[in-house]
Amino acid sequence: MSTRFRRLALIGIGLIGSSIALAARRQGLVESIAISTRRPETLEEARELGLGDVYTTDPAEAVRGADLVILCTPVGAYEAVMEAIAPALEPGAILSDVGSVKRHVVRTVTPHVPEGVHFVPGHPLAGTEHSGPSAGFPELFVKRWCVLTPEPEVDRKAVQRLVAFWSAMGSQVETMDADHHDMVLAITSHVPHLIAYNIVGTVADLEEDTQSEVIKFSASGFRDFTRIAASDPVMWRDVFLTNRDAVLEMLGRCLEDLSVLQRAVRVGDGPGLEALFTRTRAVRRSIIDAGQDSAAPDFGRPHEQAPAPQEHYVREHGGGDDA
Numbered sequence: 142m143s144t145r146f147r148r149l150a151l152i153g154i155g156l157i158g159s160s161i162a163l164a165a166r167r168q169g170l171v172e173s174i175a176i177s178t179r180r181p182e183t184l185e186e187a188r189e190l191g192l193g194d195v196y197t198t199d200p201a202e203a204v205r206g207a208d209l210v211i212l213c214t215p216v217g218a219y220e221a222v223m224e225a226i227a228p229a230l231e232p233g234a235i236l237s238d239v240g241s242v243k244r245h246v247v248r249t250v251t252p253h254v255p256e257g258v259h260f261v262p263g264h265p266l267a268g269t270e271h272s273g274p275s276a277g278f279p280e281l282f283v284k285r286w287c288v289l290t291p292e293p294e295v296d297r298k299a300v301q302r303l304v305a306f307w308s309a310m311g312s313q314v315e316t317m318d319a320d321h322h323d324m325v326l327a328i329t330s331h332v333p334h335l336i337a338y339n340i341v342g343t344v345a346d347l348e349e350d351t352q353s354e355v356i357k358f359s360a361s362g363f364r365d366f367t368r369i370a371a372s373d374p375v376m377w378r379d380v381f382l383t384n385r386d387a388v389l390e391m392l393g394r395c396l397e398d399l400s401v402l403q404r405a406v407r408v409g410d411g412p413g414l415e416a417l418f419t420r421t422r423a424v425r426r427s428i429i430d431a432g433q434d435s436a437a438p439d440f441g442r443p444h445e446q447a448p449a450p451q452e453h454y455v456r457e458h459g460g461g462d463d464a
């Protein structure tokens with residue numbers, strides 16, 4: 142099985158698309174990269190950064206001749222993108238994506254997938270609060286999970302090729318059902334973002350209402366929330382519009398638990414508060430021990446902060462031309 146692709150087409154070239162371009166190139170996983178994005182200015186930025194070989198605002202042109210196509214736009218753009226590219230997809234090509242929600246993606250994309258094209262949805266659990274082509278860096282996926290959610294009938298060889306592709310970029314890959322993905326990510330990623338957007342919004346309103354200087358004197362706990370709340374507004378709008386049920390279910394659980402905490406504070410339940418905080422500290426420690434904390438709060442300057450290039454991943458996971 143070859144892990145090298147002849148032509149990779151990236152539709153959308155922001156943080157995730159540009160990181161894939163840089164990582165795939167560095168690991169020798171692709172012969173050429175075609176990049177398509179909607180706005181000519183973004184395309185020009187990608188060209189200046191040297192992210193690809195072919196640049197076009199026409200997504201159909203980008204996917205022509207591509208044996209791997211990855212949608213890297215906000216999820217809300219998928220329908221329009223699929224309408225544009227479906228007639229130009231090559232038989233035998235693998236079509237994938239990086240969207241943060243998966244059931245909606247399966248529902249939206251599948252009806253457009255031509256016979257003979259293998260659709261393997263994906264989601265790298267790696268990111269930062271930055272966006273655009275210059276935000277990417279090749280180490281983004283190293284030691285991070287990448288979840289694939291192929292439907293049961295999808296060709297296993299195509300799934301394996303995509304597993305090899307992400308592994309070669311440093312990811313640990315797991316396949317799971319799209320609904321399960323959405324439920325897990327609702328609580329580990331989507332609701333935390335909603336809470337961050339909420340707390341930062343509340344503080345901003347408070348400052349406006351009271352003319353006080355709460356933001357100026359904000360301690361580092363609040364600053365950590367502002368990093369998350371600086372994440373791309375369009376991307377996150379689409380996440381909440383397309384994973385509504387799972388987010389509402391998990392948010393309900395959080396609100397119940399928050400009421401319990403509210404009561405503990407009101408009645409001065411010291412042991413109760415201490416017991417919870419002891420448990421949550423242990424969670425943080427177990428995440429760090431498992432090596433899943435590479436996106437530290439200051440990941441904003443990736444080239445200074447990120448780990449060194451991981452050439453050994455190619456050797457370990459089988460990158461390069463082994464056709």
Ligand SMILES: NC(=O)c1ccc[n+]([C@@H]2O[C@H](COP(=O)([O-])OP(=O)(O)OC[C@H]3O[C@@H](n4cnc5c(N)ncnc54)[C@H](O)[C@@H]3O)[C@@H](O)[C@H]2O)c1
Nearest residue numbers: 153154155156157179214215216218240241268269272273
């Ligand atoms: N940012 C993260 O932390 C993160 C992590 C994992 C997955 N994701 C997912 O990856 C995808 C991209 O996120 P990102 O962070 O790279 O966003 P980004 O804003 O950095 O980049 C999005 C790109 O898509 C382009 N685009 C938008 N609409 C388009 C359209 N209609 N046609 C063509 N191009 C279009 C934009 O111009 C931009 O180049 C999203 O679906 C998101 O859910 C994001």
Ligand SMILES: O=C(O)C(=O)C[C@]1(C(=O)O)C=C[C@@H](O)C=C1
Nearest residue numbers: 241265266267268269270330436
């Ligand atoms: O580190 C961050 O900035 C992120 O928010 C990354 C993060 C996450 O919630 O962990 C955000 C959205 C994705 O779909 C995957 C990863």
